[in-house]
Amino acid sequence: MKVDPSASNATSGNDGNEEPKSDDEETKMEKAAGAFENFPISKETITNLRAKGVSYLFPIQTKTFHTVYSGKDVVVQARTGTGKTFCFAIPLVEKLNEDKEPLARGRPPKILVLTPTRELAIQIANEFRAISKKLKICCFYGGTPYQQQVFSIKEGIDVVIGTPGRVRDLIQNYHLNFGVLKHVVLDEVDMMFDMGFAEQVEEILSARYKSDPTENPQTLLFSATCPNWMYNVAKKYMQTEYEKIDLVGHRSQKAAITVEHLAIECTRSQRVHVLGDIIQVYSGRLGKTIVFCDSKLEAHELSTNCALKQSAKPLHGDLQQKEREVILKGFRQGTFQVLIATNVAARGLDIPEVDLVVLYSAPKEADAYVHRSGRTGRAGRTGICISLYDPRESYCLRNVERSTGITFRRVGVPSLLNVAESSSADAIKSLESVPADVVEHFKGYAEELIEKKGALTALAAALAHISGATSIAQRSLLNMEPGFVTVVLQSSVPINTISYAWRSIKEQMGEEIDSQIHRMCMLKDSMGVCFDIRPDTLQSMQEKWTDSRRWQFTVATVLPNIQPSRSDMSGPGNRSFGGRGGRSNDRRNSSFGRRGRGGRGGRGSGGRSSGGGFRRGR
Numbered sequence: 001m002k003v004d005p006s007a008s009n010a011t012s013g014n015d016g017n018e019e020p021k022s023d024d025e026e027t028k029m030e031k032a033a034g035a036f037e038n039f040p041i042s043k044e045t046i047t048n049l050r051a052k053g054v055s056y057l058f059p060i061q062t063k064t065f066h067t068v069y070s071g072k073d074v075v076v077q078a079r080t081g082t083g084k085t086f087c088f089a090i091p092l093v094e095k096l097n098e099d100k101e102p103l104a105r106g107r108p109p110k111i112l113v114l115t116p117t118r119e120l121a122i123q124i125a126n127e128f129r130a131i132s133k134k135l136k137i138c139c140f141y142g143g144t145p146y147q148q149q150v151f152s153i154k155e156g157i158d159v160v161i162g163t164p165g166r167v168r169d170l171i172q173n174y175h176l177n178f179g180v181l182k183h184v185v186l187d188e189v190d191m192m193f194d195m196g197f198a199e200q201v202e203e204i205l206s207a208r209y210k211s212d213p214t215e216n217p218q219t220l221l222f223s224a225t226c227p228n229w230m231y232n233v234a235k236k237y238m239q240t241e242y243e244k245i246d247l248v249g250h251r252s253q254k255a256a257i258t259v260e261h262l263a264i265e266c267t268r269s270q271r272v273h274v275l276g277d278i279i280q281v282y283s284g285r286l287g288k289t290i291v292f293c294d295s296k297l298e299a300h301e302l303s304t305n306c307a308l309k310q311s312a313k314p315l316h317g318d319l320q321q322k323e324r325e326v327i328l329k330g331f332r333q334g335t336f337q338v339l340i341a342t343n344v345a346a347r348g349l350d351i352p353e354v355d356l357v358v359l360y361s362a363p364k365e366a367d368a369y370v371h372r373s374g375r376t377g378r379a380g381r382t383g384i385c386i387s388l389y390d391p392r393e394s395y396c397l398r399n400v401e402r403s404t405g406i407t408f409r410r411v412g413v414p415s416l417l418n419v420a421e422s423s424s425a426d427a428i429k430s431l432e433s434v435p436a437d438v439v440e441h442f443k444g445y446a447e448e449l450i451e452k453k454g455a456l457t458a459l460a461a462a463l464a465h466i467s468g469a470t471s472i473a474q475r476s477l478l479n480m481e482p483g484f485v486t487v488v489l490q491s492s493v494p495i496n497t498i499s500y501a502w503r504s505i506k507e508q509m510g511e512e513i514d515s516q517i518h519r520m521c522m523l524k525d526s527m528g529v530c531f532d533i534r535p536d537t538l539q540s541m542q543e544k545w546t547d548s549r550r551w552q553f554t555v556a557t558v559l560p561n562i563q564p565s566r567s568d569m570s571g572p573g574n575r576s577f578g579g580r581g582g583r584s585n586d587r588r589n590s591s592f593g594r595r596g597r598g599g600r601g602g603r604g605s606g607g608r609s610s611g612g613g614f615r616r617g618r
């Protein structure tokens with residue numbers, strides 16, 4: 001094995017010779033190194049690349065081009081979204097373009113690309129088609145009729161991109177011939193060599209690979225995660241002297257550096273209530289989000305859950321292939337905003353505008369986290385990946401941190417204020433996009449409205465309507481359950497136990513209040529308690545309760561600092577709130593709602609603002 005020392009463990013694309021001084025300078029250097037004229041790329045391909053928005057080669061492509069073009073076997077490890085597909089597609093297309101053999105009918109393919117998912121196969125085939133209009137590029141994957149694929153084999157093929165099951169089937173039953181195969185690419189190679197695919201891959205390659213490696217096709221292996229065991233399996237197919245190009249290395253961060261990695265603690269029962277708010281705050285009304293679930297059932301249920309405010313569709317293996325393709329196309333085109341997916345979308349899928357990825361369960365496995373989080377922050381864009389986790393799953397985050405070199409920024413569940421801020425920002429953005437001539441048409445009605453309601457109220461109502469806030473839903477701040485209001489009973493002196501608060505409440509409200517108070521817990525500074533009640537109980541408490549010198553009753557608008565329970569020594573009260581673009585909106589120390597005059601706490605501010613969330617029409 002020959003390892004390129006300059007490439008191994010490198011963290012940027014500038015060959016490690018000259019350190020750039022700034023981001024601008026680094027980009028300039030990358031562009032200079034990746035200029036098309038530095039590579040044997042045909043005019044036709046350059047025209048096609050430019051039409052696709054590619055004006056120079058990305059660092060990983062610059063680094064791998066000559067090696068791939070020279071025919072050497074290579075293993076490439078580079079972070080998600082850095083452009084590995086063109087690392088093989090461009091030089092291999094150029095190699096085939098150089099072939100002067102006529103493109104005869106029935107010609108067998110010269111390039112084979114195997115991928116673990118159908119969606120990835122389709123995507124890679126489209127990348128090949130974008131840069132070569134001349135070659136016959138075929139995409140073979142399961143869940144589709146054989147007829148067209150068999151017809152293509154008879155017609156002649158230059159490049160086959162496919163999933164192992166269908167490709168094997170076509171070899172065995174439909175005369176797909178790999179006799180003259182010159183180049184083999186295993187994309188997401190660690191997955192291709194893993195249990196689910198290893199046997200099929202072995203069967204496919206055994207049709208062409210001989211014991212004498214010099215007779216074998218050029219073998220190119222790519223992934224963002226190349227564990228050590230993978231190299232052992234790979235040896236079987238590689239020339240003895242193969243190159244290893246690694247832009248990740250062992251010491252640096254394995255996940256995309258363009259992604260901000262956040263974690264929000266909330267129990268499983270809370271998640272369904274807060275997911276919509278999380279998406280609103282971190283991705284906005286129109287941003288694209290992928291939510292990863294661990295099961296098809298969960299993906300399906302979540303996509304139909306009305307607590308989700310954005311339009312959502314599921315993507316999982318139980319759907320018909322046609323349906324999978326329609327859903328993915330709709331998501332790419334923006335006909336809906338949230339894709340609720342299982343692992344079928346975890347690897348390779350490239351949808352540049354995805355701003356946010358949410359892992360609905362704590363990440364259990366570091367490499368899987370690298371790929372899932374890598375669905376955002378692609379091709380130099382930034383993105384956010386949020387992992388939801390139960391207090392008992394904190395260890396999962398620590399494992400991922402240790403293995404990938406990332407540090408999760410722990411943030412709290414978004415508050416009503418965060419949601420309102422984000423919704424109105426969206427609404428203002430939509431206002432800005434209305435053409436001036438259309439605005440002109442509405443000015444008369446606006447004048448009437450301003451006269452009737454006043455400018456402020458009229459505009460506020462319009463913003464609320466545009467942002468889809470059709471009602472204010474009350475929600476517990478302690479566990480996010482809808483239909484509850486969180487209140488605080490503040491003591492003027494420290495208390496040792498919550499029973500002291502219970503006694504005082506019962507003295508004023510009567511014994512029957514006992515069953516109407518939920519989840520009572522001590523404030524972190526021991527200066528009182530907070531608990532959940534139903535809105536009707538809040539009303540009767542507000543009517544009966546009288547603040548004393550000792551106790552003051554208020555409605556919480558953000559979660560106060562509370563003492564961690566025994567099961568979790570880092571409760572949600574210790575969290576800060578983050579928002580889109582990573583800004584920190586820590587409101588832990590803000591006051592908990594207005595205190596009513598005349599000794600009655602909470603009246604006026606009442607349940608309206610406590611623990612609420614905007615409920616949107618879908």
Ligand SMILES: Nc1ncnc2c1ncn2[C@@H]1O[C@H](COP(=O)(O)OP(=O)(O)OP(=O)(O)O)[C@@H](O)[C@H]1O
Nearest residue numbers: 054056057058080081082083084085224348350379
């Ligand atoms: N040189 C380039 N200039 C502009 N865009 C590029 C360039 N190379 C690749 N891209 C774009 O970057 C995006 C990511 O590329 P690609 O899907 O190949 O990444 P990847 O490294 O294979 O990611 P993953 O590991 O997740 O599969 C794609 O949208 C691709 O079109």
